[in-house]
Amino acid sequence: MNSDAHQIIEQVIAAKNDSRKADELISAYMPFIKSETSKFLKRPPDESDDELSIAMFAFYEAVRNYSRLKGSFLKFAALQIKNRLIDNYRKEKKNKGQISLDSSDDEKDGLIETIQDDHDEYSENEIREATRNEIAELSAQMTEFGVSMSDVAENSPKQQRTLEICQKAVRYARNNPEILDEFLRTKRVPLAKLADGADVERKSLERHRRYLVAVLLICTNGYEIMRGHIMQVLKGR
């Protein structure tokens, strides 16, 4: 029993910094996650249930936040899953009384089929496809810099003040194409030039280097959709 506990703890510690191992751990403990979800729902969860997704996310959250001082990992994870499901239930409680667009009385056509939709779904799909391609290309380019999306998410500034500093540096780089050229050529972020040019602290830029890699890449050619998504930031508004 102790050896199993030690094994789990070792796997958890390994999955903290490796997204792939985290996925493997989640897949290995899916029955546990389903079991905890069923306790809350009072029924076996379905793959389409948001509660199961929430539970899986809570398990990943437990892996990220676990430490030996907190005792047994499975108990800690079960508590995290329960708390997340309760929070989601309270959040969804506000939408009580609303009917899902997919629901129907006669199980032939969903409600969504009866409602007039002015959206051009085809174009939306195309845009989504293009965005997906950009994101894939961006991920590939970020790999050359030794950065993954998970790393960027982890390294992204949490405080508003730090975020503004990084945005200021990105705007300066966008207004000075030679810096972006140097960035693409050297595969390194010119922190000194950015700090001097944007008149910001270099230490703040150094702490969020991987984040700056992703954003500076978005500012280069070929990522119009993503650039359009963060246009407010790029324009300084």
Next chain:
Amino acid sequence: MKYMVMECHEAYAVLMDESSRFVTAANLHYSVGQTVTNPVILNEDNSSAKRQNFIITRFAAAAACLLLIGGTGYGYYAKNYKTCSTVLLSTGTDIQMGLNKKGEVISISSDSEYGKELLKEYSGSSKDMLTVANEILELEMSKGIVNDGDTVDLYISAPKSEVFNSYKSELENGISDLKIKVDVHKHDEHPVPKKDKETEINPVKPPVPNDEKVKPPVHDEKTEAVPPVKNDKIPAVPPVVNNDKKPVVTENIPVPPVVHENEKPPVNHENNMENNEEKPPVEHGHNAEKPVHDEHFPDDNIAPPPHANENSDKNSDLNEVHHDSELKFSYPDIHSQSPAEVPPHAVGTPLPPSDTIASAVTDSCAD
């Protein structure tokens, strides 16, 4: 806020918002490139831990500051405001000074009413011990409590002997300007004061001898007499007559009578008196009343003293009966009594020596 789905995993997804911030959120059936709203964003436990650490650090710093301030304040208080030593001026006012560690006076108090009244006119705050002592003594001298040449006792209570000696030498040398003598003692030697209202209000002064106050004891004739001791074995002894008409001081020790020239000493009846089981108590004192001479002369059966025949005037002396006025005893009327009933010995009357009386009786009988 709109979020662009950048990457999808089994349990989570990476989203980018419109402010270029990347976040980790729950993968609620997202697909890459999808734009979503209201995601379930990952809660970093490190942030809460950091917040707790921050709070704990702040509280610990505040507690440390409070401890430092409290310790400093207590140290300052202990040095400047805490009473470490006391000096008691043992005059009629019994004023006590409380001293801090530096020897400064921090409190002046008195348990007596007179002292409290005196302190109303005086304030010794922020002054050293010697100055306050001098000023209080000067004030008492002006009030007449202490006079020139008086001896004032000072009682010092100090935590260490070095402190006591220091205060002692300071007081002995510093109060020498006043015309009073100072005796410094330890507080343990201070006598327990009498908690009497009279002593609190009025200062204690040495008693003044006054003859008027001393009244001689009054002889009360109505007091009951001490019953005489009857002893048939001891013959009646005539009272001692003193021709000098001087009062005879009666004491426990029998005093032989005055023997004039050509007189035989009276008989000592001490041996006879030993047969008496009971003896009335004899009380004497320096305030004792002078003996009263009883005019009633004893019966003729009793032989007069030998010197009685020489001088007829001296017969009046025979009427003298000496007895202690304080004694509650009255001589019975021997004229009405038989010789046997006559008490052999009057209380307080000095017994003449048995040999002298015996010889006097014998001589008188021979005459």
